[in-house]
Amino acid sequence: MEEIRRAAAAYYENLPVANKRYARYIFSSMDKNGDGQINLKEYVEYLDKDNKTALAHPSLFRALDKNNNGSLDFEEVIVLYYITQSGRALFCKSCNTFLTDVYFSCSQCFFKGDSVSTFDICCDCYGGKKFEHHDGAIFCDNYTLLSRSRRLAVQASKKVNNLRK
Ligand SMILES: [Ca+2]
Ligand SMILES: [Ca+2]
Ligand SMILES: [Zn+2]
Ligand SMILES: [Zn+2]
The missing domain is CATH 1.10.238.10 (EF-hand)
Structure with a gap:
């Protein structure tokens, strides 16, 4: 917090x-x-x-x-x-507490452009495995996701620039 x-x-x-x-x-x-x-x-x-x-x-x-x-x-x-x-009002999908500085998010749901909402859970629920989500979900903390989405954005803009050349 x-x-x-x-x-x-x-x-x-x-x-x-x-x-x-x-x-x-x-x-x-x-x-x-x-x-x-x-x-x-x-x-x-x-x-x-x-x-x-x-x-x-x-x-x-x-x-x-x-x-x-x-x-x-x-x-x-x-x-x-x-x-x-x-828009930082995020709550744990499992226990409903307010998500403070570090939390975990399902990377598949995060990067799926059409998904309605992300699946975010607090460290306690993630660590204690107190949540239900789809099979094969890969969870990342919010800082990791942020740097990954930046990398993707950079890659995407490079691609666009290459097409223009
Ligand atoms: Ca007070
Ligand atoms: Ca008052
Ligand atoms: Zn929780
Ligand atoms: Zn998911």
Whole structure:
């Protein structure tokens, strides 16, 4: 989670003023009782009405609550904002916890262009073999998949350039 937090802070620093204002606006609309903190009830209510039900999972709330005081301050909510804006809202297909920095993904499902979603699982479920998936699935961690897809993209663009010559 620490890496996502740092990414979120960097992301926020580079946001245009209007988007920063929007992040503040989201925070205050979540904070129903106006005490400057988002408790679990306010959190779930806000995300449920927004139909972002997977995000309303308490495991994400606990992961966001960096100092473990049972509520989220603005800095902690920025991470939620980043997760929703960047599409980084990934949950373990097996136990439904929020996937933090490192997780495993089925490479076949990942590279299949027409597949609806990727099959991602947390380290615990992968290590403990607590998941069901198709036969012969090859799992890679997310960093490995990222560098592989870059390699594929580079190869593809080389091919296109060769055709043009
Ligand atoms: Ca509050
Ligand atoms: Ca907190
Ligand atoms: Zn899991
Ligand atoms: Zn798969």
